Amino acid sequence: MSTLTAELAPKPSKPWAAAPLDRAKTAGIFFAAAAISYLVVLSTPMKGKLAYIAVFFIAYIVIDFVSTFIKLGRPGAVDAVFRAVVTMAVAIAVTPIVSILITVWLRGHKGLHIGLFTTDMRSTAYTDPISQGGLLHAIIGTFLLVFFAMIISVPIGILTAIYLTEIRGKFTRPISFLVQAMSGVPSIVAGLFIYAAILLPFTKKLNGIEGSLALAILMIPTVARMSEEVLRLIPGDLREAGVALGGTQWRSVAMVVVPAARSGLITAVILGIARVAGETAPLLLLTGGSGSKNFNMFKDSMGSLPNYIWQCFATGTPESITRAWAGILVLLVIVVVLFVAARTLGSRKVGKK
């Protein structure tokens, strides 16, 4: 009986999926357009990468339009052209990322050597050969700056998120609005603010903690908004269960909601760190760029990766530019690792451990 139905039942098929013929046709148009663009660039005075891409794109659209027009008429042809346009848009959007990653690797790896992570720039000028000196002071500085910024901003950010999701008092709408507004504060303004509020009236000197405060201002909105999103995903059942077991709101938030959202909250913090790790402008105003290791946040200027990159770039000799790219490579690796960590943690289902 069962074999009979199996024979009679139609085979599962996807009539909407691209048939081999369609794929062959797309590939054909693609290669035809590529060939046309090659020939046009070869035979006319238009030159350069831009010409190849532009001619290819126009040729692709024209061929695609005509061939679809013959088969499906005008609506189908317009649809095909639009598809080509948005595909092109996404290709353009991704091109800079690929270009940036390749550039950073190609230019940065020349400056990599083991001494980069074991020495600092205390007795080395930016113009010295790349094999001398290193990034240790900058890595330590960035780590300390970001760490202190984290200590300041994470409690504030998560408290804001808890207010927005758990308390929902009369300030919910204004605070939600202000947090969003705060995420648009330009980094230079955050730097100017700390300069005006702390450096001018009190310390009068560059030091690390001022940089951390400015970074914290930039980090709070990211942490708050991401945490809010995560806390919203926690099912109301969990809160109700906490209260039904006799917990006060404080206990149900602290022992049920926050632990359930733990991995999401860590993601929020990591994204916040990634946001500020490469922030340059406020550090230029507030922390200065010392070449030697400085572990004291409250005294003397403190080097950091962005500052190192900036100084090397501003010096402008081939050696210092290579240094800048090596610094960028290290910074980028840190940012990418943080980002991947956040993604991996965040993709786990919220509410499960």
Added chain:
Amino acid sequence: MSQILEQSTAPLPEKRQLTTVPRLSDRIFRGIVTGGGLSSLLILGLILGFLLYNGYSTLRQQGLNFLTGSDWQAVVTDSGAFDVNNSHFGLAAMLIGTMIVAIIAVIVGVPISVGASVYLTFYAPNAIKKIMVSAIDLMAAFPSVLFGLWGFFVLEPSGEYWAKLLHKYLGFIPIFQLPAPYVTRSPFIAGLVLAVMIIPIVTSVSREIFSQTPLDRIQAAYALGATRFAMLRAVAFPYARSGIVGGVMLGLGRAMGETVAVYTVLNIVYQVNWHILFSAGGNVASMILLKFGEASPNEVKALMAAGLVLFILTLIVNSIANLIVTRTGKSGR
């Protein structure tokens, strides 16, 4: 049995007090959380207050000229004192520069971002979608100094070539004219770098809005025989339009406040320059960074006032953007 009897003879517990007043621990908890929540208000207020406090003297001396004038000179008398009467701080040149660069970024970046988000929401196969979305989100986390250096070393040579093409074929339009044949480090190239920088945020906002398009309307359009483009035009675009405007405003706000990337790729000259291909320009943020290094205390005050103007400007743009985005998001749910 006997135990129960024994217990029942014990005195009854007092009646429980039922009340809606939260316990002390909860009140403390709520107080702390509310305090943390209000800190964003406090910080924004403090930023406004301190910048106003430091910039007030400049704003009072210069009056409206601070927004309309376009020369920036801190004059020092022979004795080395600050010459209030002959010093001019007018921000107009940099305000115009800020707008020019940001608008170029929006004009270039927004079609790309919206197209990309349409592709990612309605066209992309799942595997490609995942990779592309991760890549674009990753780009949002790139530090701005990286965009600056990339713009300076990689985009600049191509950008110069494009600028020359624009000048050659569209040179009859005033903004593409060149007062002198210098096209390096122009507002055009700064705008391109900013366009790349705002692509992630505009893409993710538009993608969010597009993905909220009601499924029943999409299916209704398909059921009526619409092609995908016809569906987009009839359903998705009208639905997402205002949200995309919000996303564009967010991108504009981001582009207006950018400091380091603009400083790197733009030849900052304090003058009003409408010729976007010409090698001079600037924006408020990068000008502050440029002048800050060797500024006298009085000029620092003027820079604080400039920071205040920038802060208010970005705050307004961002607030409008957020209002639009939030409203659209709510109505779709």
